[in-house]
Structure formats: C-alpha cells, structure tokens
Amino acid sequence: MMISLDHVTKVYRHAEHAAVSDVSIAIDKGEFTFLVGPSGSGKSTLIRLILREERATRGRIDVLGHNLSTISSRKVPFYRRKLGVVFQDFRLLTNKSAAENIAFSLEVTGRSRGYIRQAVPDVLRLVGLDGLGDQMPNELSGGEQQRVAIARAVVTKPDLLLADEPTGNLDPDTSRGIMTLLERINAGGTTVVMATHDTDTVNRMRRRVIELERGRLVRDEDRAGYEVAR
Amino acid sequence: MKFGRILRETNHGLSRNLSMVVSIVLVTFVSLTFVGAAALMQMQITQMKTYWYDKAQVAVYLCNDSSSTDVCPDGSVTTAQRQAVRAKLSSDALKPYVERVYFEDQKQALQNFRTEFKGNSSLNWVSESDMADTFWVRLKDPSQSSVISETLNGQAGVDQVQDQRAYLDRIFGVLRLASYTAIGLAALMLAAAILLISTTIRQSAFARRKELGIMRLVGASNLYIEAPFVMEGVISAFIGSVLASGALAGVVQFFVQGYLSQRLQGTALITLGSTWAVFPLVIAVGVVLAALASIVAIRRYLRV
Numbered sequence: 067m068m069i070s071l072d073h074v075t076k077v078y079r080h081a082e083h084a085a086v087s088d089v090s091i092a093i094d095k096g097e098f099t100f101l102v103g104p105s106g107s108g109k110s111t112l113i114r115l116i117l118r119e120e121r122a123t124r125g126r127i128d129v130l131g132h133n134l135s136t137i138s139s140r141k142v143p144f145y146r147r148k149l150g151v152v153f154q155d156f157r158l159l160t161n162k163s164a165a166e167n168i169a170f171s172l173e174v175t176g177r178s179r180g181y182i183r184q185a186v187p188d189v190l191r192l193v194g195l196d197g198l199g200d201q202m203p204n205e206l207s208g209g210e211q212q213r214v215a216i217a218r219a220v221v222t223k224p225d226l227l228l229a230d231e232p233t234g235n236l237d238p239d240t241s242r243g244i245m246t247l248l249e250r251i252n253a254g255g256t257t258v259v260m261a262t263h264d265t266d267t268v269n270r271m272r273r274r275v276i277e278l279e280r281g282r283l284v285r286d287e288d289r290a291g292y293e294v295a296r
Numbered sequence: 297m298k299f300g301r302i303l304r305e306t307n308h309g310l311s312r313n314l315s316m317v318v319s320i321v322l323v324t325f326v327s328l329t330f331v332g333a334a335a336l337m338q339m340q341i342t343q344m345k346t347y348w349y350d351k352a353q354v355a356v357y358l359c360n361d362s363s364s365t366d367v368c369p370d371g372s373v374t375t376a377q378r379q380a381v382r383a384k385l386s387s388d389a390l391k392p393y394v395e396r397v398y399f400e401d402q403k404q405a406l407q408n409f410r411t412e413f414k415g416n417s418s419l420n421w422v423s424e425s426d427m428a429d430t431f432w433v434r435l436k437d438p439s440q441s442s443v444i445s446e447t448l449n450g451q452a453g454v455d456q457v458q459d460q461r462a463y464l465d466r467i468f469g470v471l472r473l474a475s476y477t478a479i480g481l482a483a484l485m486l487a488a489a490i491l492l493i494s495t496t497i498r499q500s501a502f503a504r505r506k507e508l509g510i511m512r513l514v515g516a517s518n519l520y521i522e523a524p525f526v527m528e529g530v531i532s533a534f535i536g537s538v539l540a541s542g543a544l545a546g547v548v549q550f551f552v553q554g555y556l557s558q559r560l561q562g563t564a565l566i567t568l569g570s571t572w573a574v575f576p577l578v579i580a581v582g583v584v585l586a587a588l589a590s591i592v593a594i595r596r597y598l599r600v
Contacts, residue, residue, distance in 0.1 A: 117513070139518070146515035159507060171514035173301060174521075222514070 067128070068226060068257050069093040069116060074125035076111055076281075085111040087281040088125070093259065095225070098252045100268050101261040102292055103278035109261035112278070113230045116259070117151060118142050130225055147175055150219030150227045150256075154234035156211045158203040164214045165190065165199030171218050189221040193247055209240035213247065220251055227251060229260040233267060241267060268292040305524035310531065312503065316496040317532045323492050324536030324582050325543070327485030330478050332544040332578045337475035339574070340552075340566050341468055347564035352460040354441045356381065356431040356448055360402070363428075363455045370452065373429060377453030384447060385431060393443050396434045402427040428455060486585065489536075493529045493586055494593035500525060501597045508598070522594045529590030530583055537582030541575040 069091065076086040086108040093099055101109045114120045115127060118134050127134040132145050158167050165186050172182045190199050193213040203211055212232060219227060229248065233241035245267055252258045262268060268275060269291040277285035310317055358378060359368030370377075384390065385397050400408070405427035433444055441459035448454050501508060511521050545568060552565050 143512070143515040143517045146513065148515075151513055157506070157510060157513075159510065171510065174511045174516035175514060176517075176520070218514070 067092050068095045068130060070128045072126040074115065074122045074127055076115060076120060077123045084281050086115065089283045091276060091286065093257065095257055096255060097274060098258045099274045099276060101259060101276050101278065102263060102268060104263065107278040108281040109278055110230055113228050113261055116228060118145060147222060148225055150222065150224040152215045152219050152229045152232045154231040156215045158211060158214055160203050163200050163202055164195060164206065167214055168218045168221050172221060185221055189217045193217040208236050209243055212236065212244055216247060220256065224256060226257045229258065231262055232260065233262065233264050238266060245271065265292040302523045302527065306527040306531065310528055313496060313500055316499065320493055320496060320532035321536040323485065323489040324533045325539045327482055327489045328537045328540035328578045328582050329543050330482035330485055331581060332540055332574050334475045334478035334482055335574045335577065336544060336548065336566060336571055337471060337478060339571055341471050343564050343566055343570065345468065348464050349438060349461060352438065352464055354433040354435060354444045355458045355460060356433060357455045357458065358429040359453050359455045360428045361425050367455055373453035378429065381431060381448065381451060381454060384451065385433065390443065390447060393435055393440055394433055395436045398432040400430045400432060402429055405430060490585060490589040493589040497525050497529055497590050497593040498597050500528060501594060522591065525594040526587055526590040529586045533582045533586030534579065537579040541578050544578065545575060
C-alpha cells in the first residue's frame with residue numbers, strides 16, 4: 067500500500083470544526099486517484115497531511131513506508147524527496163528561467179551538476195517544453211508554467227505525485243493537455259493523487275474518485291464521474 | 297558543490313541586507329567592546345592587587361611637629377616612646393601576626409619621598425620635620441591589620457596607624473564598580489545584538505519565503521536551508537567582534553601602555569602580552585551568541 071489513512075482527523079488550531087474528520091483511505095501503487103468535493107471540504111488539508119506539512123490530530127497516516135505521525139522532523143526532507151507536488155498557482159521562482167526552476171529542486175537536494183545537466187533537458191522533453199528552457203516564467207503561458215511546475219515535481223522521479231487543483235487556473239483546452247501529461251506520468255508508474263473540482267476532467271477520465279464533504283469521506287468509487295450516478 | 301552553494305547564498309543574503317548587516321556589525325562591535333573592557337578592568341584589578349598587596353604594609357606613623365595635639369599632646373615623639381612602640385611590636389602578643397618590622401626615620405622618609413615625587417614642585421617646601429618616623433609592619437596575614445591598629449592606637453607617641461591595604465581596597469572598589477557597570481552595559485548591548493540578529497534573520501527569511509517554501513517542498517535538508525542564514529549572522533558578528541578586539545587592543549596599547557603608563561609610573565599596568573586571551577574570547581563570545589541567535593530565529597521562522 068502506497069498511501070494509507072486510518073481514521074484520520076485533522077482539527078486546525080482555533081478551528082471549531084474538523085477540516086478532515088475520521089477519514090480512512092488506501093491507495094495502491096500506480097493508481098490515479100481524484101480527490102473531489104466543494105471548496106473547504108478538506109481536499110487540500112488531505113494533500114497537506116500526506117505532504118506532512120500538517121500532522122493529523124488523530125489517526126494514522128502511512129505513506130511510502132513512513133509513519134507520518136512519528137516521523138522525525140529531521141527525516142521529513144528525505145521523505146519529501148520521494149514525492150512530487152504541484153499546485154494551482156504553479157509556485158515558480160519568477161527570477162529563474164524554466165530550466166533553472168527545475169534545476170533548483172535538484173540543486174537544493176544535493177544532486178551533482180552533471181546529473182542536473184542531463185536530467186533537466188530530459189524532463190523538459192517529457193512535459194513538452196523542448197527548447198523553452200531558457201524562457202522566464204512570465205514569458206510562458208499558464209499551461210506552460212504548469213508544465214514547468216510538473217517537470218520540477220517529477221524530475222526527481224518520485225513514486226508519488228500530489229496535485230492540488232493543477233488545472234484550477236487553466237482553460238479547458240489547456241487543462242486537457244495537462245491531464246494528458248499527468249496520465250502519461252502515471253503510465254510511467256508514478257502514483258498520482260489529484261485534488262480538483264473540475265467536473266469535466268473527472269467525468270472524462272473515469273478514474274477512482276474519492277469525494278469529501280465537510281471533511282467526511284462520502285464516496286470512494288472506481289472508474290467514476292464527479293457526481294454520483296443517479 | 298553543496299558548500300559552494302551555501303557560500304553563494306550567504307554572500308547573496310549579506311549583500312541584499314547590507315544596512316542590516318552593518319547594524320549587526322556595529323551593535324556587536326559596541327557590545328563586545330564593553331564585554332572586553334570589563335574583562336580588561338578585572339585583569340587590571342588583579343594585576344594591581346598582586347603588585348600592591350605585595351608591597352602594602354601597615355604604617356605606624358609616629359608623632360612629629362605637625363601632628364595634631366589631640367593625638368600627640370607631648371609633641372614630637374620621644375626616644376622612650378619610640379622604644380615603647382618597638383617593644384610592643386615585638387611583644388609576644390603581636391609576634392604571631394608580624395612577619396617583619398622596618399623602621400624609617402624622618403631623614404630616610406624624606407629621601408624616599410623625594411625619589412617618589414621626583415620633578416614635583418611641592419618637593420621644595422617639604423623638609424625633614426614634615427616627615428614622620430614610621431614603623432613599617434609587614435603582616436603574615438595582611439587581612440589582620442586590625443590587631444596592630446587596636447594595640448597601637450592611643451599608644452603614646454603614635455600619630456596614626458594606617459593599613460595601606462584597606463586604603464587600596466577603596467581604590468579597587470571603585471575600579472570594580474566600573475567594571476561591573478561595563479558588564480551591565482555589555483549585557484544590555486548583547487541583548488540588543490541578539491534581538492537585532494534574530495530580527496534581521498527573520499526579515500531575510502521573509503524576503504526569501506517563496507524560495508524557502510519550494511526548498512522545503514522538494515525536500516532540501518534543514519541544515520541546507522538554515523546554514524546560509526546562520527552564516528549571515530555569524531559572519532556579521534565575526535566582523536563586529538574582530539573590530540571590538542582591535543579597539544580593545546588599541547586601548548591597551550595606546551591608552552594604557554602609552555598614556556597611563558607615562559602618568560602612573562611604578563604601577564603595574566596590563567600589557568598586550570598579559571591580556572591577549574581577552575581577544576579570542578571576545579571573538580568567540582560574538583560568534584557563538586550570533587550562531588545561537590540565528591539558529592533559534594530561523595528555526596522559529598520555518599516552523600510557523
């Protein structure tokens with residue numbers, strides 16, 4: 067099991083209600099899973115819990131063989147090197163070119179210069195940005211920026227890719243391109259967990275859907291659409 | 297490669313925050329100068345103590361023509377009175393305390409006075425009769441001078457019993473007070489320096505929060521993230537403490553050895569040789585405090 071949540075509850079400090087409440091999920095290696103639900107349903111909190119940016123208030127989370135309730139903060143960076151993560155707002159460094167943004171995550175995790183020189187063009191090709199490495203983020207379209215962000219997330223060859231509303235800022239055509247890319251990455255063996263409220267995308271892809279509502283798990287269905295078939 | 301990058305980041309941080317770095321340098325400079333000054337004063341006190349306490353004796357001044365008639369109703373001391381004082385000093389009652397007694401008559405006293413105040417204009421007015429016959433008493437335990445004064449005060453022919461050590465203690469008291477004041481000021485300034493360092497580090501981290509956020513997401517190690525910030529604080533404080541050491545060395549060399557030694561001849565003053573340990577100490581205090589302040593500041597910032 068790649069990700070396992072066992073009766074997980076998260077209550078933020080000073081919050082009245084739990085952001086995530088008694089959720090149990092198991093996700094296997096190689097799966098492509100959508101996390102759906104309206105804003106504030108707990109999708110992002112779940113992503114943050116898996117990233118170990120937050121600790122669960124109750125319950126147990128195991129990811130890639132690490133127990134996230136007991137992992138020491140010294141080991142968290144090494145745990146995070148095994149995952150990639152993408153966000154709605156891309157989070158690129160605006161003073162670095164596309165290639166430098168990708169190289170940055172390799173540099174700060176101590177990869178050699180030779181490895182970086184080889185890996186960056188490879189991953190640019192993978193995400194369809196061949197030849198655009200020297201562009202600055204503000205010279206790229208939204209879809210291209212998200213591709214840079216995805217390239218940065220997967221250049222370390224992670225076992226697990228977390229995506230928090232990666233198509234949230236993109237138009238439908240561009241979104242489709244991003245989803246094709248994520249599918250290709252998934253086909254290469256990387257487990258993908260994607261939080262979204264993009265109905266079209268979920269309905270088109272027919273993958274596993276985990277639905278949250280006010281922090282509670284209300285649906286966990288394979289090859290499903292955004293809404294329950296009635 | 298990894299070390300090179302940390303250095304590059306440090307350099308980047310330093311140049312970006314130049315004004316803050318300058319203020320850290322100045323505050324650590326001033327505070328550590330106080331720390332060092334307090335240490336130097338303590339060393340000066342110790343040095344003077346060993347020098348003076350070694351020489352300090354109990355002086356038993358005998359009556360002369362200028363003594364007040366309250367204490368010396370008979371005027372100048374008579375030979376019989378002098379014999380009586382000498383007898384008392386070598387009596388069985390005082391013997392256990394006294395190591396040595398040395399008598400100095402008016403003539404010798406004038407001679408010593410003249411060498412001591414050579415070149416001083418007041419010498420012209422002083423005559424032998426202004427000097428007093430004196431028994432210099434060296435004690436086995438210098439702190440027990442009260443035994444001598446209790447025995448000899450009121451003795452016929454004795455003008456005054458003066459414990460030079462008690463007299464010196466008052467001077468040392470003033471010096472000690474000055475050095476405690478310096479320590480107090482140093483503590484205040486160090487507190488200011490620590491707060492300034494943590495503010496600067498936090499500001500520096502805030503300016504780079506986006507980069508830091510990404511570094512944390514992709515799994516850069518804590519040491520790797522923190523090191524440039526800690527280096528930033530440490531290097532600034534190091535510059536400040538080197539300046540402080542330089543200033544203190546200058547004070548010892550030019551003020552104490554240059555100015556004071558001209559005016560206080562015969563006083564054992566501190567030299568660069570006897571105080572060298574203060575300088576690495578000052579630098580170590582600066583660097584260690586800056587490192588701790590930076591580590592705490594950056595850890596607290598990153599946890600939030």
